Amino acid sequence: MLEFDLAEIVEGSTKLLVPKDSLSEKTPPKEPAFFNPRARVSRDFSIIAYSAFLKNFKGPKIFLDSLAGIGARSIRVANEISSIEKVVANDVNAQALEIGKSIAKLNQVTKCEFSENEACRFLSLHSSRDGRGAIVDVDPFGSPSRYLDCAIRATFHGGLLSVTATDLTVLHGIFPEACQRKYYGTPVRTTYGNEIALRLVLGCMNLVAGRMDIMVVPLFVQHSMHYYKAYVKILVRTNTKNCMGYILHCDNCGNRKVVHEVEHVCNICNSKAKLAGPLWIENLYDKNFVDAMILEEKNLMVDKSCGIFLEKCKEEVDMSPAYFTLDEIGHRNQSAPPSLDKIIEKIQGIGLRATKTSMNPTGFKTDAKIDEILSLV
Secondary structure: OOOOOEEEEEEOOEEEEEEOHHHHOOOOOOOOOOOOHHHHHHHHHHHHHHHHHHOOOOOOOEEEEOOOOOOHHHHHHHHHOOOOOEEEEEEOOHHHHHHHHHHHHHOOOOOEEEEEOOHHHHHHHOOOOOOOEEEEEEOOOOOOHHHHHHHHHOEEEEEEEEEEEOOHHHHOOOOHHHHHHHHOOEOOOOOOHHHHHHHHHHHHHHHHHHHOOOEEEEEEEEEEOOEEEEEEEEEOOOOOOOOEEEEEEOOOOOOEEEEOOOOOEOOOOOOEOEEEEEEEOOOOOOHHHHHHHHHHHOOOOOOOHHHHHHHHHHHHOOOOOOOEEHHHHHHHHOOOOOOHHHHHHHHHHOOOOEEEOOOOOOEEEEOOOHHHHHHHO
């Protein structure tokens, strides 16, 4: 019998038993077990992504959750994705696992096993050819960097690795030395800092995988509040393409561009510019995968915002890194900017590409440079 107060809530089509204090406290407590109710939409996206991925995966459909907590994500996977064959929910907190077992029983889930182990040890135990996961999830407090080696080894060739980062003060440039140490790259504090953060996470994953002659292929990224998540396909082959570089950002004129080598001078106003990176400079989304997620979303019980977000992701596939915002354009022009649709229409009118972005509700991505955008509006 569990000795702590639990509340029953529903996510998707799954009933969850969660510590009552986690629903009322601003910061969810870690005792008796951590559960973040505000990460619900992120778990919704995981269900959509995993379901879409498994449609075309050839091999044992096993999900390994290395830092499962009470097993909210794990049990939802077992309960809501019919094609999954086995789920293993691991955590070092025995109390969290007891809650997880009660949730599994409540939902009559039989495909979920529980493991009490340190995350890297758990992943190492699943790194042999027959023990790997089709999908591996790493969802820690703070940075995922310490788990990346063993998580990559535990993922099947052609499998999916999903990784969460919540150390936003590090990734957004408040502690640049810590970011360099954990992610091998330096951030810049900008209006599009969330995109830089996700590209730093992917860049770190790429560098760690490269040491093992393994290739990561980003399929989807998602962020909400203090929660950034990247989904990548793991391929046991060498990546011959250079996917790493820098984003040069000029505070003076607002110019931003992607460079492969270190530069420090803005090519528009000749001011000294800042440099974010090294980081991932290729696509954040795979078009076919996002299309598959859009189809899956219609068949699942998830938040309505997921579909809207995915449509924006589809639009910005193949667009250049680093978005602009309406506030930024208005501030630089010292006037109220036109609507988002109008500004995109104006840019497309001169033969350049422009789309909305999933990264910011007032943001847009474009091939146009800052001086061209300002002259248009």
